[in-house]
Amino acid sequence: MNTTDSLSSLMIILSTALVLFMQAGFLCVESGLTRSKNSINVAIKNITDFGIATIFYWLIGFGIMFGVTFQGWIGLDSFAPTWEGESADFMSGFFIFELVFCGTAATIVSGAVAERLKFQGYLMITFLVSVVIYPFVGHWIWKGLLPNSGEGWLEAIGFLDFAGSTVVHSVGGWVSLAALIVIGPRLGRYDENGNPVQINPSNLPMAMLGGIILWFGWIGFNGGSALNFDGRVTSIIMNTLLAAGAGLVIALFVGWKFEGYPEPIAPLNGSLAGLVAITAGCDAVTAREAIFIGAVGGALVKPAEALLNRFHIDDAVGAIPVHLVAGIWGTLAVGIFGKGEFLVQLLGVVIVGIFAFGLTYIILFSINKFFHLRVSIEEEKDGLNISEHKARTDLIDLLIVMEKQKKTGDLTDDVPVEPFTEVGQIAIQYNKVLAKVRETLAANEAARQQIEEAFENIALEQNRAERLLLNILPDSVAQELKGEENKVIAKSFQEVTILFADIVGFTRISESMTPHQVVEMLNMIISVFDRLTDKYGLEKIKTIGDAYMVVGGVPNPLPNHADAIAGFALDIQNQIKKFTWKTGEPLQMRMGINSGPVVAGVIGEKKFIYDIWGDAVNVASRLESHGIPGKIQISERTAKLLDGRFELEERGEIEVKGKGNLFTYFLHNRRSNQFSFS
Known part of the structure; x- marks a missing residue:
């Protein structure tokens, strides 16, 4: 060769x-x-x-x-070849x-x-x-x-x-x-x-x-x-x-x-x-x-x-x-x-x-x-790992034992511990809980009664704390926040719809009102808006003065988030007309709506709130600030999501600070009243 x-x-x-x-x-x-x-x-x-x-x-x-x-x-x-x-x-x-x-x-x-x-x-x-x-x-x-x-x-x-x-x-x-x-x-x-x-x-x-x-x-x-x-x-x-x-x-x-x-x-x-x-x-x-x-x-x-x-x-x-x-x-x-x-x-x-x-x-x-x-x-x-090959992992083994304990009520044995793994650490902590439970169950009837009474009192306090927490944070976020101390909660969402709304001239006109009157009027207006968020399955993010921010699609996915926000905007536009200044002048709002990806979560250690961040939020804010009183201005991306189910009017390109020229629309009405926002 x-x-x-x-x-x-x-x-x-x-x-x-x-x-x-x-x-x-x-x-x-x-x-x-x-x-x-x-x-x-x-x-x-x-x-x-x-x-x-x-x-x-x-x-x-x-x-x-x-x-x-x-x-x-x-x-x-x-066939079946060999060569010589x-x-x-x-x-x-x-x-x-x-x-x-x-x-x-x-x-x-x-x-x-x-x-x-x-x-x-x-x-x-x-x-x-x-x-x-x-x-x-x-x-x-x-x-x-x-x-x-x-x-x-x-x-x-x-x-x-x-x-x-x-x-x-x-x-x-x-x-x-x-x-x-x-x-x-x-x-x-x-x-x-x-x-x-x-x-x-x-x-x-x-x-x-x-x-x-x-x-x-x-x-x-x-x-x-x-x-x-x-x-x-x-x-x-x-x-x-x-x-x-x-x-x-x-x-x-x-x-x-x-x-x-x-x-x-x-x-x-x-x-x-x-x-x-x-x-x-x-x-x-x-x-x-x-x-x-x-x-x-x-x-x-x-x-x-x-x-x-x-x-x-x-x-x-x-x-x-x-x-x-x-x-x-x-x-x-x-x-x-x-x-x-x-x-x-x-x-x-x-x-x-x-x-x-x-x-x-x-x-x-x-x-x-x-x-x-x-x-x-x-x-x-x-999963085919288990169903096809019986290939279980330490996590699966742990869950099987815990499921058995849940069904039988038999807490005699500890769950298996796989050392030097995250699942093993969970099992160790779970076994500590089991040990404490077994110790408690071994106590005399008087001690058991005291524990029951203590748990009743704790439950009352927990319920009070739960109601207060759920008034501040979404339910899923509140549960996650309670699950681990000092945990940063943040998730990405690929597509949501954000609305910014602001009462036109509120700061100027409220100068002629007492602080109590300002707060009372804002409370009436915002309360109406809050009830509408429940109707459409939306999440209120925050109010800053007379500005109102709401989003569809966080923390829980909402497939028709754009439709829900659009319906909400039209409803609050109608509701705001029912309010008037003491001069008899009706209230008007500017609104801006945009869709896109955001990050949402809770930051800080004191007086924390659930908030969202991302360029999509900034654009929605700009659309509101560059809007027209009494009009609902929406982005081109949101207009595509609405897909002919709402009446839209092209506003055309507008110059937006920090964003350049954006093509926008005005939202006027829905084409059909038969929508489900659940």
Whole structure:
């Protein structure tokens, strides 16, 4: 073996290791983007699918993919292969390189169907991908990778897919799509109106780490596909990383434009989409073309997610936008920028889609008729860690024991303590409470009676304190504040609606009134406003003099917060007209309304209040101060949320101090009186 052959063999081995390491990347991405109660299940699937792929791809899949061809459709030999002689080194290296690609195709499905598919069902899908779908598609497109062994039928007509945008990624995406349609969305993913509900990931830093690992592995994925250590390898790797960077940047800004803030998952999936897109043509395009291909791949992620949500297809990690949509685009891009014919590339995409999606859907639909592929509702609520693998954690063990004590009333034994963990500290404190309870229960009847009387007195004082506290803070915040001493309470809310209202000329006119009269009038007005907040489910934040601030959507989510604030504004506008100054002049208010993200919480140690902060609050305040007496001025963002349910008048652009020019509207009336604000 000469030096060049040795370097090529070494490159294949190193590339195989890099692609295999991508399994760790997929594990991190998928477990990080799903909930912690399912993370063990995701991890087990990622390690198990590669083991299954290894055995069955060796037994059957490799022979179908690279055996002697039958008219370019299927291989007929090389099942359970062993090689001897001069070709042994190359063929063994070639086999393991193709094997890790097979494992990648199977792993793509894991993240898409996470949190609801039975483990047995996932093993069936892995077997189907490893033995049938990936080998058949690979035979049609990559059979000619082995010298002097014939070509697959798509390859023979000129279809090109250098490293697997279609063979690996689109195949995994098509299989994922078929599986998702059969098993349906996760519980709670869509509300009663069909609107998507965000299911928060458990560990975004872990997911980002997985993304970095996948970038690293893709160097072997694309670079190793050259199969020879020649001058192409470095340019292939350069194109790969350029496309990833372009996909990241474009996806970040597209998501920013859609949501109004930089989404944390957008750069992750955008970069992966760029990598998938360039995989088909990384050997055949220039650096500038690679950047364009990756950028389009990243730009397609957000629209693809929106399309899936429209049809209630719940992809837990974005596998279909990243692997299927970007894979299709990357394959077609070869016909635009590379060496292939566009119509041939399009034909290959369609044929592979029909085969991979159609066969998977028919098989899974049929199996699901007799063996339910999805876990039960209760199992899904408990999480697949427990329901599928009985993989309990120290927290779960603690909760099980506490639940048993609650049901039986038997407090004889302490709960288990896992040392050096937060849960262990909770258990220690809980056991101290149990010890005190057992000591109390052992006291004589007279002592028990004294304790009961003491608790009655404490309860009375607690009720009094509770009523006072709930008049200052929202119930949920008050409960949280009581739970831990010296705790800073603060939460972020992605979308709320804020109203600022101010009585016009109050300071000037109140100068002619006594302090008692000023307070009495303010009390009457504010009391009317306060009662209306209960009607609409809103949270009063504060009053400063005659200024009034209220918000919809904190601390409890309010899906129609903009409608509720708009209705509240119209009602207080009508109510304020019932009040007049002693001169007979009616009272008027300026109001400003804006929607956006805020942070809400309690700060300080004395005379604390529940307050909100953020630029959305500042804009609402500016809209009030730059408003017109008797008018309700709203921002463009709030106007979009009201979506034709209220009568609006364009005011146009106004110059707002510290904000520049803002386009605003006046709110006049609701179009229909049939609204529910509960």
